[in-house]
Amino acid sequence: MKKRECFIMSERIFISPAKYVQGKNAIQNIGEYVKDFGERTVVIADETVWEIAGNDVVDKLKQKNLEAEEIVFNGEASETEINRITDIVTKAGASVVIGVGGGKTLDTAKAVSDEVNGIAVIVPTTASTDAPTSALSVVYSDDGVFEGYRFYKKNPNLVVVDTKIVAGAPPRFLASGIADALATWVEARSVIQAGGDTMAGGTTTIAGQAIAEKCEETLFQYANLAYESVQAKSVTPALESVVEANTLLSGLGFESGGLGAAHAIHNGFTALKGDIHHMTHGEKVAFGTLVQLALEKHDMKEIERYIQLYTSLGLPVTLEDIHLKDASREDIMKVAKAATTEGETIHQAFDVTADDVADAIYAADQYAKAYKEKHAK
Ligand SMILES: NC(=O)c1ccc[n+]([C@@H]2O[C@H](COP(=O)([O-])OP(=O)(O)OC[C@H]3O[C@@H](n4cnc5c(N)ncnc54)[C@H](O)[C@@H]3O)[C@@H](O)[C@H]2O)c1
Numbered sequence: 001m002k003k004r005e006c007f008i009m010s011e012r013i014f015i016s017p018a019k020y021v022q023g024k025n026a027i028q029n030i031g032e033y034v035k036d037f038g039e040r041t042v043v044i045a046d047e048t049v050w051e052i053a054g055n056d057v058v059d060k061l062k063q064k065n066l067e068a069e070e071i072v073f074n075g076e077a078s079e080t081e082i083n084r085i086t087d088i089v090t091k092a093g094a095s096v097v098i099g100v101g102g103g104k105t106l107d108t109a110k111a112v113s114d115e116v117n118g119i120a121v122i123v124p125t126t127a128s129t130d131a132p133t134s135a136l137s138v139v140y141s142d143d144g145v146f147e148g149y150r151f152y153k154k155n156p157n158l159v160v161v162d163t164k165i166v167a168g169a170p171p172r173f174l175a176s177g178i179a180d181a182l183a184t185w186v187e188a189r190s191v192i193q194a195g196g197d198t199m200a201g202g203t204t205t206i207a208g209q210a211i212a213e214k215c216e217e218t219l220f221q222y223a224n225l226a227y228e229s230v231q232a233k234s235v236t237p238a239l240e241s242v243v244e245a246n247t248l249l250s251g252l253g254f255e256s257g258g259l260g261a262a263h264a265i266h267n268g269f270t271a272l273k274g275d276i277h278h279m280t281h282g283e284k285v286a287f288g289t290l291v292q293l294a295l296e297k298h299d300m301k302e303i304e305r306y307i308q309l310y311t312s313l314g315l316p317v318t319l320e321d322i323h324l325k326d327a328s329r330e331d332i333m334k335v336a337k338a339a340t341t342e343g344e345t346i347h348q349a350f351d352v353t354a355d356d357v358a359d360a361i362y363a364a365d366q367y368a369k370a371y372k373e374k375h376a377k
């Protein structure tokens with residue numbers, strides 16, 4: 001389940017959504033983009049997002065004489081939830097599945113669309129992950145433990161990002177998306193170096209590499225200004241750039257560029273119980289990225305460049321920050337073992353054991369603690 005089936009592993013493969021639209025008030029035009037896909041649509045959003053954007057999306061669809069059945073998402077991208085919503089969509093006879101919200105809603109919408117062989121329309125309401133563009137979903141148990149990836153034969157048909165809505169979301173979400181996107185180049189370059197496979201099922205194209213690299217460049221340039229823009233609930237050129245980096249560049253860059261250790265370590269963290277479950281995907285990925293950097297050979301300046309950006313955005317950099325200060329070596333080994341299970345993406349870039357990963361977790365934690373001490377006023 002974790003790897004896309006592929007016959008000739010050395011082929012370069014690049015995949016992407018058919019259309020990506022981003023801008024202030026972009027949702028106002030959604031009916032125009034969707035109207036040629038089919039008349040029967042379903043709109044999936046959780047309770048919070050119905051108020052923020054779901055109702056607006058439905059209004060715009062109705063203005064174009066499209067039917068729109070409203071579905072409330074339960075909160076977990078699990079097989080149970082995917083099956084429940086697939087039943088509703090099948091009964092409604094709808095062919096256009098529109099997901100509105102955060103990563104879990106979008107992953108569920110993609111899964112449902114695949115089940116009914118439909119058209120997938122993705123409307124992220126935060127720039128918190130790079131889930132919107134990919135042809136895969138991350139599936140969890142009903143209790144939120146990582147179970148695996150589901151792969152689809154196509155990426156979403158349309159992605160519409162309204163930056164006014166993204167600017168109104170909590171700044172923590174944007175920071176999380178920045179962390180998810182900062183992992184992109186770190187992971188892609190490690191897969192490229194090792195000649196590993198990407199989530200698209202082949203090796204990395206020059207396009208995939210260039211996009212992943214540009215993603216990181218954009219973030220180091222504009223992440224802080226974009227974060228301040230969201231504090232002010234304002235759409236600015238810096239925010240537009242970072243939303244594109246978090247969503248489009250990171251999405252294409254991770255899927256066709258390659259995932260390595262950072263995401264495998266994130267997946268490992270979901271195996272633990274406790275307060276770590278309150279951390280966002282991007283926050284766990286931030287720490288996972290530092291662990292990947294600790295597994296690699298970098299000088300202090302390079303590692304501190306990442307720690308500096310993370311801390312300036314309020315992202316976690318130590319075990320204490322992710323509520324694992326008191327975790328036993330046994331717990332850390334549990335994470336490391338889950339991160340190195342067969343089929344995990346870490347093996348596309350590294351030849352390491354669970355023990356090596358556990359050492360890197362402690363090293364990353366110590367690097368960040370030393371950085372904090374050095375910079376404490
Ligand atoms: N499929 C992929 O390629 C891919 C890539 C990255 C991450 N993911 C997955 O994405 C998930 C994480 O997504 P997430 O971090 O967005 O969290 P999430 O989907 O769990 O939660 C998002 C939360 O934000 C709220 N929200 C959404 N928009 C809002 C707004 N504008 N204002 C206020 N609140 C708003 C929602 O109500 C929800 O409670 C994980 O399951 C992860 O594995 C998938």
Ligand SMILES: [Zn+2]
Nearest residue numbers: 129130180285
């Ligand atoms: Zn991610």
